[in-house]
Amino acid sequence: AQSVTQPDIHITVSEGASLELRCNYSYGATPYLFWYVQSPGQGLQLLLKYFSGDTLVQGIKGFEAEFKRSQSSFNLRKPSVHWSDAAEYFCAVGAGNTDKLIFGTGTRLQVFP
Amino acid sequence: NAGVTQTPKFQVLKTGQSMTLQCAQDMNHEYMSWYRQDPGMGLRLIHYSVGAGITDQGEVPNGYNVSRSTTEDFPLRLLSAAPSQTSVYFCASSYSLESNYEQYFGPGTRLTVT
Numbered sequence: 001a002q003s004v005t006q007p008d009i010h011i012t013v014s015e016g017a018s019l020e021l022r023c024n025y026s027y028g029a030t031p032y033l034f035w036y037v038q039s040p041g042q043g044l045q046l047l048l049k050y051f052s053g054d055t056l057v058q059g060i061k062g063f064e065a066e067f068k069r070s071q072s073s074f075n076l077r078k079p080s081v082h083w084s085d086a087a088e089y090f091c092a093v094g095a096g097n098t099d100k101l102i103f104g105t106g107t108r109l110q111v112f113p
Numbered sequence: 114n115a116g117v118t119q120t121p122k123f124q125v126l127k128t129g130q131s132m133t134l135q136c137a138q139d140m141n142h143e144y145m146s147w148y149r150q151d152p153g154m155g156l157r158l159i160h161y162s163v164g165a166g167i168t169d170q171g172e173v174p175n176g177y178n179v180s181r182s183t184t185e186d187f188p189l190r191l192l193s194a195a196p197s198q199t200s201v202y203f204c205a206s207s208y209s210l211e212s213n214y215e216q217y218f219g220p221g222t223r224l225t226v227t
Contacts, residue, residue: 009153034215036218042220042221043117043203043218043219043220043221044205045218046215046216046217049215090155090156100146100158100161100171101156101158101216103148103155103156104155105153105155106155
């Protein structure tokens with residue numbers, strides 16, 4: 001069965017520091033992978049997605065993610081965090097030949113000035 | 114386009130009451146789904162629909178009913194609310210299988226059952 005693990009529940013960084021949020025997945029075939037961001041009291045917004053091709057994908061708001069098949073990972077990165085990036089981040093995998101998404105439990109990012 | 118809309122934004126129910134959470138999309142998406150979000154558990158799929166007249170169960174369907182009479186609307190019904198259904202509910206939609214799974218989410222409904 002498909003699953004997604006986000007091992008970090010809560011991360012705190014200083015503004016301007018680099019960021020990496022971890023995501024590991026379990027899936028038998030080529031995965032479709034996503035990162036979503038949820039600001040407090042808001043719905044989810046798609047940051048970026050990977051389907052095939054270049055393993056380094058660029059998203060909105062300066063985020064990028066790298067798909068590593070050998071490590072079953074899809075980590076999200078940003079070189080310099082802004083205070084407005086404080087939010088909860090969810091990694092998700094497309095579950096088989098449907099539009100069903102399996103979500104990780106999320107990582108809450110706190111940014112200190 | 115309004116995208117995916119949900120009503121109400123907040124709701125308080127007493128145990129045993131019933132209600133319907135509304136979801137609508139104006140993007141002509143075939144696929145729609147309902148998730149619930151609970152602290153430390155991420156989003157879990159309740160029910161989904163691949164088109165008008167077709168629905169199926171997700172990961173946590175018990176206590177919820179859905180129907181899909183039109184492409185635009187996908188209401189979620191709680192037949193007899195329980196405190197365990199206190200959660201934030203999100204509706205999402207996407208194009209058909211050719212959409213590459215990009216789902217658009219509504220703003221959510223925060224439900225409290227006392």
